[in-house]
Amino acid sequence: xxxxxxxxxxxxxxxxxxxxxxxxxxxxxxxxxxxxxxxxxxxxxxxxxxxxxxxxxxxxxxxxxxxxxxxxxxxxxxxxxxxxxxxxxxxxxxxxxxxxxxxxxxxxxxxxxxxxxxxxxxxxxxxxxxxxxxxxxxxxxxxxxxxxxxxxxxxxxxxxxxxxxxxxxxxxxxxxxxxxxxxxxxxxxxxxxxxxxxxxxxxxxxxxxxxxxxxxxxxxxxxxxxxxxxxxxxxxxxxxxxxxxxxxxxxxxxxxxxxxxxxxxxxxxxxxxxxxxxxxxxxxxxxxxxxxxxxxxxxxxxxxxxxxxxxxxxxxxxxxxxxxxxxxxxxxxxxxxxxxxxxxxxxxxxxxxxxxxxxxxxxxxxxxxxxxxxxxxxxxxxxxxxxxxxxxxxxxxxxxxxxxxxxxxxxxxxxxxxxxxxxxxxxxxxxxxxxxxxx
Amino acid sequence: xxxxxxxxxxxxxxxxxxxxxxxxxxxxxxxxxxxxxxxxxxxxxxxxxxxxxxxxxxxxxxxxxxxxxxxxxxxxxxxxxxxxxxxxxxxxxxxxxxxxxxxxxxxxxxxxxxxxxxxxxxxxxxxxxxxxxxxxxxxxxxxxxxxxxxxxxxxxxxxxxxxxxxxxxxxxxxxxxxxxxxxxxxxxxxxxxxxxxxxxxxxxxxxxxxxxxxxxxxxxxxxxxxxxxxxxxxxxxxxxxxxxxxxxxxxxxxxxxxxxxxxxxxxxxxxxxxxxxxxxxxxxxxxxxxxxxxxxxxxxxxxxxxxxxxxxxxxxxxxxxxxxxxxxxxxxxxxxxxxxxxxxxxxxxxxxxxxxxxxxxxxxxxxxxxxxxxxxxxxxxxxxxxxxxxxxxxxxxxxxxxxxxxxxxxxxxxxxxxxxxxxxxxxxxxxxxxxxxxx
Numbered sequence: 112x113x114x115x116x117x118x119x120x121x122x123x124x125x126x127x128x129x130x131x132x133x134x135x136x137x138x139x140x141x142x143x144x145x146x147x148x149x150x151x152x153x154x155x156x157x158x159x160x161x162x163x164x165x166x167x168x169x170x171x172x173x174x175x176x177x178x179x180x181x182x183x184x185x186x187x188x189x190x191x192x193x194x195x196x197x198x199x200x201x202x203x204x205x206x207x208x209x210x211x212x213x214x215x216x217x218x219x220x221x222x223x224x225x226x227x228x229x230x231x232x233x234x235x236x237x238x239x240x241x242x243x244x245x246x247x248x249x250x251x252x253x254x255x256x257x258x259x260x261x262x263x264x265x266x267x268x269x270x271x272x273x274x275x276x277x278x279x280x281x282x283x284x285x286x287x288x289x290x291x292x293x294x295x296x297x298x299x300x301x302x303x304x305x306x307x308x309x310x311x312x313x314x315x316x317x318x319x320x321x322x323x324x325x326x327x328x329x330x331x332x333x334x335x336x337x338x339x340x341x342x343x344x345x346x347x348x349x350x351x352x353x354x355x356x357x358x359x360x361x362x363x364x365x366x367x368x369x370x371x372x373x374x375x376x377x378x379x380x381x382x383x384x385x386x387x388x389x390x391x392x393x394x395x396x397x398x399x400x401x402x403x404x405x406x407x408x409x410x411x412x413x414x415x416x417x418x419x420x421x422x423x424x425x426x427x428x429x430x431x432x433x434x435x436x437x438x439x440x441x442x443x444x445x446x447x448x449x450x451x452x453x454x455x456x457x458x459x460x461x462x463x464x465x466x467x468x469x470x471x472x473x474x475x476x477x478x479x480x481x482x483x484x485x486x487x488x489x490x491x492x493x494x495x496x497x498x499x500x501x502x503x504x505x506x507x508x509x510x511x512x513x514x515x516x517x518x519x520x521x522x523x524x525x526x527x528x529x530x531x532x533x534x535x536x537x538x539x540x541x542x543x544x545x546x547x548x549x550x
Numbered sequence: 551x552x553x554x555x556x557x558x559x560x561x562x563x564x565x566x567x568x569x570x571x572x573x574x575x576x577x578x579x580x581x582x583x584x585x586x587x588x589x590x591x592x593x594x595x596x597x598x599x600x601x602x603x604x605x606x607x608x609x610x611x612x613x614x615x616x617x618x619x620x621x622x623x624x625x626x627x628x629x630x631x632x633x634x635x636x637x638x639x640x641x642x643x644x645x646x647x648x649x650x651x652x653x654x655x656x657x658x659x660x661x662x663x664x665x666x667x668x669x670x671x672x673x674x675x676x677x678x679x680x681x682x683x684x685x686x687x688x689x690x691x692x693x694x695x696x697x698x699x700x701x702x703x704x705x706x707x708x709x710x711x712x713x714x715x716x717x718x719x720x721x722x723x724x725x726x727x728x729x730x731x732x733x734x735x736x737x738x739x740x741x742x743x744x745x746x747x748x749x750x751x752x753x754x755x756x757x758x759x760x761x762x763x764x765x766x767x768x769x770x771x772x773x774x775x776x777x778x779x780x781x782x783x784x785x786x787x788x789x790x791x792x793x794x795x796x797x798x799x800x801x802x803x804x805x806x807x808x809x810x811x812x813x814x815x816x817x818x819x820x821x822x823x824x825x826x827x828x829x830x831x832x833x834x835x836x837x838x839x840x841x842x843x844x845x846x847x848x849x850x851x852x853x854x855x856x857x858x859x860x861x862x863x864x865x866x867x868x869x870x871x872x873x874x875x876x877x878x879x880x881x882x883x884x885x886x887x888x889x890x891x892x893x894x895x896x897x898x899x900x901x902x903x904x905x906x907x908x909x910x911x912x913x914x915x916x917x918x919x920x921x922x923x924x925x926x927x928x929x930x931x932x933x934x935x936x937x938x939x940x941x942x943x944x945x946x947x948x949x950x951x952x953x954x955x956x957x958x959x960x961x962x963x964x965x966x967x968x969x970x971x972x973x974x975x976x977x978x979x980x981x982x983x984x985x986x987x988x989x
């Protein structure tokens with residue numbers, strides 16, 4: 112191929128991006144819905160999320176923050192007069208993929224957690240986790256009840272649940288970079304984070320179940336909450352005990368069959384079965400996916416794998432690399448930044464952020480051992496990261512009597528809280544450990 | 551955990567399958583729609599397709615036939631009085647995933663094809679391919695016009711297109727097993743199959759474009775067909791020349807950025823962009839995905855890959871292993887076997903199968919070289935396999951004025967044709983090569 116323009120002839124790739132950017136709106140303007148719409152959504156969101164995630168990591172933030180910001184940027188292009196991608200917010204095919212993404216993410220988290228470690232982490236982690244879930248929940252409820260008095264108790268409960276989340280990935284990363292990952296403080300934080308995942312999912316399950324129950328006309332009573340807690344407990348206990356008993360045996364059978372790829376497919380299927388059952392009994396589907404991951408974490412995959420078969424992690428990773436960023440970008444798409452121009456939303460955002468930070472700070476006080484850096488432990492629990500976003504995203508899907516529980520303004524405030532708590536943690540963590548050193 | 555039933559205590563996993571089978575209908579009966587529905591769909595279809603695909607391979611058939619049969623079996627459970635999975639047929643989330651599956655499949659096929667080989671294969675392959683596409687198309691049209699005189703020309707064109715497909719995977723497998731894969735006959739068949747993929751996609755693009763045009767009120771004239779052929783040609787030529795020029799340079803830039811996973815994401819995005827553009831200009835999305843694969847096939851992935859990065863194939867495989875079987879199972883779901891009890895549908899099936907076999911048999915006569923086993927070459931081109939199913943599946947989505955072009959009876963007949971042509975090929979191939987030997 113011979114190009115006549117002289118500049119292009121020498122370094123043609125230089126002109127690719129401007130050309131693509133110029134051509135894109137024309138293409139996008141033409142067809143916005145139908146099955147082709149999701150193709151465009153993928154073509155745009157996948158590289159945008161990837162690049163933004165990479166940029167976030169470059170500045171010491173988790174990739175998930177970049178993926179969220181990519182979604183927010185694309186979702187608010189309307190502010191610059193471009194609404195060719197507006198349809199993405201409501202595209203049901205994209206929503207399906209985003210939902211699968213978050214389910215696979217929780218499945219992966221479960222696979223990386225260890226039930227044995229969970230039991231081992233000791234009393235300090237357990238106390239830290241319980242305080243770190245309970246106090247932010249109460250504070251979140253209080254802030255919500257104070258600033259949103261006209262909203263129902265379901266909103267308060269949802270906000271409390273979002274504040275109870277912990278995402279310890281960013282803390283672990285910073286501690287590793289600081290050479291502190293083997294410290295006692297780090298062990299307590301990481302142990303508490305795993306327990307937090309379970310407790311947070313229980314709270315989420317109870318809150319979504321409560322709201323689903325309200326949607327079906329069931330009143331919000333102590334009895335209905337007790338029934339939900341019982342359901343969650345039975346579900347988790349049953350799926351874990353039955354799963355831990357049967358799954359390794361089933362996998363051993365599957366491995367003996369020497370059917371390449373069968374174990375991968377069965378594992379995915381198991382994840383979807385538990386996610387489906389969780390949804391069926393009124394819990395969040397991700398609770399089931401997490402339980403499935405916890406169960407399969409115990410399967411000695413390496414021993415069983417057929418000749419030349421890659422590990423579960425290796426096989427799952429490309430699938431989640433494809434679908435998981437779509438969830439965060441999709442969550443970002445739903446955030447309308449113009450809400451933040453409203454003083455009441457801004458105040459709510461900041462109040463929630465303050466409650467989120469204060470609530471987790473109290474964690475440090477729950478440490479029973481002496482001589483530890485309690486402030487550092489509390490700071491390490493602050494980031495909400497992807498867990499907070501998952502809660503926020505699920506909040507958007509909840510409704511009672513056809514009316515959404517979480518309106519756009521509340522959603523925006525929760526997303527800001529998640530972003531701020533995640534952003535402040537790395538510097539605060541460095542400061543708190545530095546302070547200790549000087550003592 | 552202590553189980554009291556004595557038999558279970560000794561070999562508990564023995565009872566897992568019956569227990570699961572007994573429990574499944576209860577679960578399934580409860581919730582059939584909503585976002586939970588797709589979780590159940592995945593939980594059921596993934597292992598069913600995997601096991602059926604494996605069984606098919608065990609008896610010398612391609613896995614795709616098993617995946618199709620798994621879909622047909624599940625789609626016709628209603629015959630046994632069980633309709634808890636009926637909703638899968640119309641589940642839009644499952645359809646999204648199946649569509650992505652077939653797009654990724656064609657992307658993979660493109661990645662495995664080679665433009666250079668395509669040019670090298672020589673005159674014999676080109677003639678074999680052209681005859682092998684043209685004659686079945688004409689015969690298919692003739693059979694359709696004869697047996698379905700009340701149907702429009704769009705149906706005849708669609709049936710012709712479905713008959714023009716070739717899936718050479720099964721032939722390649724049988725030839726390899728027979729130790730004949732290096733024979734001149736095998737080279738001609740494999741070369742012709744690659745050309746066939748391109749010609750078949752052109753025909754599919756023209757037929758779907760024609761029907762889309764008719765839906766928009768454009769008449770079916772020689773001019774409109776010429777316009778469509780021009781569009782397809784320009785699209786393929788432009789995406790291949792621009793792609794081959796820019797893609798390696800863009801990938802080299804991406805590689806230099808050393809962002810892990812970026813090349814994988816950009817490749818997927820490129821696939822979705824071309825698929826979207828193809829859909830936008832009225833062609834089938836898979837045409838764009840195939841073109842994207844052909845373009846990226848030329849990128850020296852290995853050279854560019856970042857440290858510790860796995861190959862494109864390694865990364866793409868788990869994603870396609872997850873989504874591709876869903877496409878074939880979903881196609882199987884749409885097939886209502888009761889149609890085959892109707893004599894006219896049965897006659898149509900058999901007539902189409904005869905036309906499909908006869909049309910490809912003439913291929914052998916197009917070989918210009920002497921001394922070759924022309925019958926074996928013709929037989930090698932017979933199986934329609936996944937390509938025929940892709941055409942059939944796309945046919946189901948076509949409509950003019952809100953009325954579907956391909957009704958359930960015609961769809962059933964085309965699926966039977968695909969299955970029969972695929973089933974008869976391995977024994978016929980062995981017979982034809984054996985016959986030659988005795989000469």
